Amino acid sequence: MTERPGLVVIGAGPAGLAATLAAAARGVRVTLVDAAPEAGGQFHRQPGAGLGARRTRALHHGWRTWERLRDGLAAHIAAGRVTHLADHHVWCVEGARGAFTAHALLGPGQEESVAVRADAVLLATGGYEKVLPFPGWTLPGVVTAGGAQAMLKGGLVLPGRTAVVAGTGPLLLPVAVGLADAGAKVAALVESADPRAFVRHARVLAAHPDKLAEGARYAARLARHRVGVHVRHTVVAAHGTGRLDAVTVAALDADGRVRDGSERRIPCDSLAVGHGMLPHTDLAETLGCRLDGTGVAVDDEQRTDVPGVWAAGETTGIGGAALSLAEGRIAGLSVAARLDSRAPEPGSYAEAAGARAGLREFFAVVDRVCAPPARWTERVGDDTQVCRCEEVSAAAVREAVDGLGAGDVRTVKLLTRAGMGWCQGRMCGPAVAGLTGCPPTPARRPFARPVPLGVLAREPDASP
Amino acid sequence: MRPRTPARLVRARPEPSFTVTFDGREITVLPGRTIAAALWSAGVVSWRTTRDRGEPRGVFCGIGVCFDCLLTVNGRPNQRACLVRAEPGDVIRTQEGTGHDD
Ligand SMILES: Cc1cc2nc3c(=O)[nH]c(=O)nc-3n(C[C@H](O)[C@H](O)[C@H](O)COP(=O)(O)OP(=O)(O)OC[C@H]3O[C@@H](n4cnc5c(N)ncnc54)[C@H](O)[C@@H]3O)c2cc1C
Numbered sequence A: 001m002t003e004r005p006g007l008v009v010i011g012a013g014p015a016g017l018a019a020t021l022a023a024a025a026r027g028v029r030v031t032l033v034d035a036a037p038e039a040g041g042q043f044h045r046q047p048g049a050g051l052g053a054r055r056t057r058a059l060h061h062g063w064r065t066w067e068r069l070r071d072g073l074a075a076h077i078a079a080g081r082v083t084h085l086a087d088h089h090v091w092c093v094e095g096a097r098g099a100f101t102a103h104a105l106l107g108p109g110q111e112e113s114v115a116v117r118a119d120a121v122l123l124a125t126g127g128y129e130k131v132l133p134f135p136g137w138t139l140p141g142v143v144t145a146g147g148a149q150a151m152l153k154g155g156l157v158l159p160g161r162t163a164v165v166a167g168t169g170p171l172l173l174p175v176a177v178g179l180a181d182a183g184a185k186v187a188a189l190v191e192s193a194d195p196r197a198f199v200r201h202a203r204v205l206a207a208h209p210d211k212l213a214e215g216a217r218y219a220a221r222l223a224r225h226r227v228g229v230h231v232r233h234t235v236v237a238a239h240g241t242g243r244l245d246a247v248t249v250a251a252l253d254a255d256g257r258v259r260d261g262s263e264r265r266i267p268c269d270s271l272a273v274g275h276g277m278l279p280h281t282d283l284a285e286t287l288g289c290r291l292d293g294t295g296v297a298v299d300d301e302q303r304t305d306v307p308g309v310w311a312a313g314e315t316t317g318i319g320g321a322a323l324s325l326a327e328g329r330i331a332g333l334s335v336a337a338r339l340d341s342r343a344p345e346p347g348s349y350a351e352a353a354g355a356r357a358g359l360r361e362f363f364a365v366v367d368r369v370c371a372p373p374a375r376w377t378e379r380v381g382d383d384t385q386v387c388r389c390e391e392v393s394a395a396a397v398r399e400a401v402d403g404l405g406a407g408d409v410r411t412v413k414l415l416t417r418a419g420m421g422w423c424q425g426r427m428c429g430p431a432v433a434g435l436t437g438c439p440p441t442p443a444r445r446p447f448a449r450p451v452p453l454g455v456l457a458r459e460p461d462a463s464p
Numbered sequence B: 001m002r003p004r005t006p007a008r009l010v011r012a013r014p015e016p017s018f019t020v021t022f023d024g025r026e027i028t029v030l031p032g033r034t035i036a037a038a039l040w041s042a043g044v045v046s047w048r049t050t051r052d053r054g055e056p057r058g059v060f061c062g063i064g065v066c067f068d069c070l071l072t073v074n075g076r077p078n079q080r081a082c083l084v085r086a087e088p089g090d091v092i093r094t095q096e097g098t099g100h101d102d
């Protein structure tokens, strides 16, 4: 019996699912590996089954897309074309063209590792949120905006009764609306960017009436919930003893300075904060894939520069669920053709490629408008903890830079231990780079997940 | 009008709840929740103290990336509360420092 060559897809978000469906429909056997107990990724995160949600769509956008992905996946699994390995955390992918092995820890215990072999790999690991430090950001009650959303969608819980949603970027809108719909009082939505800056990109905006309509819908729902929206404002400090009880919000002038006398204290027991997102690139880096900025570099077919390795979705750059879907579909079609030693049929992915081009252009504008506010580093007090894991203060980072002459993130890390803790610098990386005055560089991490020594000693691992 | 809650919003009809202990205190948990979600719903927002400054921490990223939410579950330290599903009878403990010397 001849078996069709196999693809391992890592990540079951919009990108991984779209790729899985496109490839499986063309006869590729797919193993879909994902860390979460259910498929969906961040955007389509589902509540735990035992919670018995009967109207999950009330917490979701793009429900019809999700139904199509979910039902398509179920059909391919039933037909034996796709194997879904949930609760599998991939910590390393190794190999070369035609013979790859993905090593995954079985969650949540994460003490056993299994090996998944495949001819081709698609990295669809998405991204994580970037949060820049400010005084009080380590207080319990301060969570990332996406984290608040993930806890709400997955666990049907709220971070508190009264929330402030703050930072910059398009993610703040669905998070504020979601929290308010679910019963939290959202005391303020604080966005540091100036929406008027979008006017400078009128041509791009005009090409995306759907995005403008989406923004208008969010604005209407925020108004209905009576959420005060403060643009060109920032949270300058979070307050509380042992847990958050208020934040101070202030207006920013055109140079990014706090306007004198504009500070206002808002009582709240939770703050959902985020300053954009960063791609997960660890698996790509261990495979030797080239990065482009902070994301994995890919060509028109979503191929990385390592033969046999594709990447799609936010691991290649941040652009939301619709872009991830388009990239995933293109990757799936490309894999199916290339494993058959063909080029993908002309026109087979023209529609997805058109969507991809438009969305990339749109999110390039979002990225420029929603950049972290100028001078944010000046508001990071000396005793603010920059590295949450190793408890390294801004003073220590500044001393390494000004006193000891460190000029890059790696040297600061060696001198201060910032970035050496559990999260391997994922949380403090952008802040350390900002305080050091250099662009963030991808950190080289040996593994995508902390791996128990026992697992490393026991190699090679079993098949799932 | 009854106040809005996440469960009412999605018309949840959960399976029977169970109990776990958190530092010896009994907590009622709905099935399908992570330990972090179970603690939040019981009003607990911090369960770890940091090694150097002894500061309280709980959930930050909510998706397994930041490792701020570590705690000890059934004797195993350094479990991410935002990832691990609560199971009936779990013995959950706050974690101090590295979790290995308490
Ligand atoms: C916490 C969070 C919440 C968000 N909520 C929203 C929202 O409500 N609305 C919105 O418009 N956008 C939201 N976003 C943005 C969201 O990332 C995109 O809209 C979209 O989900 C990206 O799709 P993707 O397929 O590229 O990646 P994702 O949806 O992020 O999917 C990646 C998948 O890969 C898995 N994975 C990653 N690394 C590994 C590994 N090493 N081993 C195994 N599996 C792995 C993850 O568990 C995840 O399931 C959120 C982002 C984050 C970080």
Ligand code: FES
Residues within 6 Å of the ligand: B058, B059, B060, B061, B062, B063, B064, B065, B066, B067, B068, B069, B070, B080, B081, B082, B083
């Ligand atoms: S909250 Fe970040 S790892 Fe659990």
